[in-house]
Amino acid sequence: MKEEERTHINQSVFERIALKVTHATGSTPAFLTAVAVVFIWLITGPIFNYSNTWQLVINTGTTIVTFLMVFLIQKSQNKDAIAIQLKLNELVAAHKLASNRLVSVEEMTEEELKTLQKYYSKLASLSSKEENLQVSHSIEEAEELHNNKKESELKIKNEKE
Numbered sequence: 001m002k003e004e005e006r007t008h009i010n011q012s013v014f015e016r017i018a019l020k021v022t023h024a025t026g027s028t029p030a031f032l033t034a035v036a037v038v039f040i041w042l043i044t045g046p047i048f049n050y051s052n053t054w055q056l057v058i059n060t061g062t063t064i065v066t067f068l069m070v071f072l073i074q075k076s077q078n079k080d081a082i083a084i085q086l087k088l089n090e091l092v093a094a095h096k097l098a099s100n101r102l103v104s105v106e107e108m109t110e111e112e113l114k115t116l117q118k119y120y121s122k123l124a125s126l127s128s129k130e131e132n133l134q135v136s137h138s139i140e141e142a143e144e145l146h147n148n149k150k151e152s153e154l155k156i157k158n159e160k161e
Contacts (some may be wrong), residue, residue: 013079015079018072018075018076019076021072022072022073022075022076025069025072037061038058041054041057041058087105088102089104101116102116122143126143
Protein backbone atom coordinates (compact mmCIF):
# COMPACT_ATOMS: atom_id res chain seq x y z
CA MET A 1 0.00 0.00 0.00
CA LYS A 2 1.33 3.41 -0.93
CA GLU A 3 2.17 5.97 1.75
CA GLU A 4 -0.52 8.34 0.39
CA GLU A 5 -3.23 5.68 0.64
CA ARG A 6 -2.15 4.78 4.18
CA THR A 7 -2.26 8.44 5.22
CA HIS A 8 -5.71 8.85 3.66
CA ILE A 9 -7.03 5.76 5.46
CA ASN A 10 -5.56 6.92 8.78
CA GLN A 11 -7.08 10.38 8.34
CA SER A 12 -10.41 8.87 7.38
CA VAL A 13 -10.44 6.63 10.47
CA PHE A 14 -9.44 9.55 12.69
CA GLU A 15 -12.13 11.77 11.12
CA ARG A 16 -14.83 9.17 11.75
CA ILE A 17 -13.71 8.66 15.35
CA ALA A 18 -13.40 12.39 15.98
CA LEU A 19 -16.87 13.01 14.54
CA LYS A 20 -18.46 10.27 16.66
CA VAL A 21 -16.69 11.41 19.84
CA THR A 22 -17.58 15.06 19.20
CA HIS A 23 -21.25 14.19 18.68
CA ALA A 24 -21.29 11.87 21.68
CA THR A 25 -19.64 14.31 24.07
CA GLY A 26 -21.99 17.09 23.01
CA SER A 27 -25.04 15.04 23.94
CA THR A 28 -27.32 15.14 26.96
CA PRO A 29 -26.27 11.64 28.13
CA ALA A 30 -22.61 12.73 28.08
CA PHE A 31 -23.41 15.77 30.20
CA LEU A 32 -25.46 13.70 32.64
CA THR A 33 -22.59 11.18 32.86
CA ALA A 34 -20.16 13.99 33.70
CA VAL A 35 -22.53 15.30 36.38
CA ALA A 36 -22.86 11.76 37.78
CA VAL A 37 -19.07 11.35 37.92
CA VAL A 38 -18.70 14.61 39.82
CA PHE A 39 -21.56 13.67 42.15
CA ILE A 40 -20.03 10.25 42.87
CA TRP A 41 -16.67 11.90 43.46
CA LEU A 42 -18.28 14.31 45.94
CA ILE A 43 -20.08 11.50 47.78
CA THR A 44 -16.87 9.50 48.10
CA GLY A 45 -15.07 12.45 49.71
CA PRO A 46 -15.93 11.49 53.28
CA ILE A 47 -15.13 7.82 52.57
CA PHE A 48 -11.59 8.76 51.54
CA ASN A 49 -11.31 11.49 54.20
CA TYR A 50 -10.98 14.12 51.46
CA SER A 51 -7.44 12.92 50.90
CA ASN A 52 -4.96 14.28 48.41
CA THR A 53 -5.40 11.12 46.33
CA TRP A 54 -9.16 11.67 46.27
CA GLN A 55 -8.61 15.23 44.97
CA LEU A 56 -5.91 14.09 42.55
CA VAL A 57 -8.31 11.62 40.90
CA ILE A 58 -10.78 14.30 39.80
CA ASN A 59 -8.05 16.80 38.92
CA THR A 60 -6.16 14.31 36.76
CA GLY A 61 -9.31 12.97 35.11
CA THR A 62 -10.68 16.38 34.21
CA THR A 63 -7.29 17.60 33.00
CA ILE A 64 -6.86 14.64 30.66
CA VAL A 65 -10.41 14.89 29.31
CA THR A 66 -10.08 18.65 28.81
CA PHE A 67 -6.71 18.29 27.08
CA LEU A 68 -8.05 15.73 24.60
CA MET A 69 -11.35 17.53 24.01
CA VAL A 70 -9.59 20.76 23.07
CA PHE A 71 -8.06 19.04 20.05
CA LEU A 72 -11.25 17.25 19.05
CA ILE A 73 -13.32 20.40 19.32
CA GLN A 74 -10.75 22.40 17.35
CA LYS A 75 -10.72 19.76 14.60
CA SER A 76 -14.49 19.83 14.45
CA GLN A 77 -14.57 23.63 14.34
CA ASN A 78 -11.93 23.74 11.60
CA LYS A 79 -13.93 21.33 9.48
CA ASP A 80 -17.17 23.25 10.10
CA ALA A 81 -15.48 26.55 9.27
CA ILE A 82 -14.20 25.17 5.96
CA ALA A 83 -17.64 23.77 5.10
CA ILE A 84 -19.37 27.06 5.90
CA GLN A 85 -16.77 29.03 3.93
CA LEU A 86 -17.25 26.77 0.91
CA LYS A 87 -21.02 27.19 1.09
CA LEU A 88 -20.64 30.96 1.28
CA ASN A 89 -18.17 30.91 -1.62
CA GLU A 90 -20.69 28.96 -3.67
CA LEU A 91 -23.39 31.53 -2.94
CA VAL A 92 -21.11 34.44 -3.81
CA ALA A 93 -19.86 32.75 -6.98
CA ALA A 94 -23.36 31.77 -8.09
CA HIS A 95 -24.89 35.22 -7.73
CA LYS A 96 -24.14 37.29 -10.80
CA LEU A 97 -24.36 40.60 -8.96
CA ALA A 98 -22.25 39.60 -5.94
CA SER A 99 -18.71 40.86 -5.53
CA ASN A 100 -16.28 38.02 -6.25
CA ARG A 101 -13.60 39.65 -4.09
CA LEU A 102 -15.15 37.80 -1.14
CA VAL A 103 -14.63 34.30 -2.50
CA SER A 104 -11.19 33.96 -0.88
CA VAL A 105 -11.76 36.33 2.03
CA GLU A 106 -10.45 33.80 4.57
CA GLU A 107 -7.00 34.03 2.97
CA MET A 108 -6.75 37.81 3.38
CA THR A 109 -4.53 39.44 5.98
CA GLU A 110 -6.08 41.14 8.97
CA GLU A 111 -5.23 44.52 7.47
CA GLU A 112 -6.98 43.61 4.19
CA LEU A 113 -10.01 42.42 6.16
CA LYS A 114 -10.15 45.71 8.06
CA THR A 115 -10.00 47.64 4.78
CA LEU A 116 -12.79 45.51 3.36
CA GLN A 117 -14.77 46.01 6.57
CA LYS A 118 -14.49 49.80 6.09
CA TYR A 119 -15.90 49.47 2.58
CA TYR A 120 -18.83 47.39 3.80
CA SER A 121 -19.46 49.80 6.67
CA LYS A 122 -19.66 52.52 4.05
CA LEU A 123 -22.02 50.36 2.00
CA ALA A 124 -24.19 49.81 5.07
CA SER A 125 -24.22 53.54 5.70
CA LEU A 126 -25.20 54.28 2.09
CA SER A 127 -27.83 51.56 1.99
CA SER A 128 -29.40 52.77 5.23
CA LYS A 129 -30.26 55.97 3.35
CA GLU A 130 -32.16 53.99 0.70
CA GLU A 131 -35.87 53.28 0.92
CA ASN A 132 -35.57 50.08 -1.11
CA LEU A 133 -33.32 47.41 0.46
CA GLN A 134 -32.48 45.89 -2.92
CA VAL A 135 -31.18 49.01 -4.60
CA SER A 136 -27.47 48.21 -4.61
CA HIS A 137 -25.39 45.08 -4.89
CA SER A 138 -21.84 46.30 -4.51
CA ILE A 139 -19.89 49.12 -2.95
CA GLU A 140 -19.22 50.64 -6.32
CA GLU A 141 -22.89 50.51 -7.31
CA ALA A 142 -23.94 51.97 -3.97
CA GLU A 143 -21.47 54.84 -4.27
CA GLU A 144 -22.49 55.53 -7.86
CA LEU A 145 -26.19 55.42 -7.01
CA HIS A 146 -25.65 57.62 -3.99
CA ASN A 147 -23.67 60.16 -6.05
CA ASN A 148 -26.32 60.15 -8.78
CA LYS A 149 -29.01 60.84 -6.23
CA LYS A 150 -27.01 63.69 -4.74
CA GLU A 151 -26.50 65.18 -8.20
CA SER A 152 -30.22 64.86 -8.96
CA GLU A 153 -31.11 66.50 -5.68
CA LEU A 154 -28.68 69.35 -6.40
CA LYS A 155 -30.16 69.85 -9.89
CA ILE A 156 -33.68 69.99 -8.50
CA LYS A 157 -32.58 72.36 -5.77
CA ASN A 158 -30.77 74.61 -8.29
CA GLU A 159 -33.79 74.61 -10.62
CA LYS A 160 -36.03 75.78 -7.81
CA GLU A 161 -33.70 78.68 -7.02
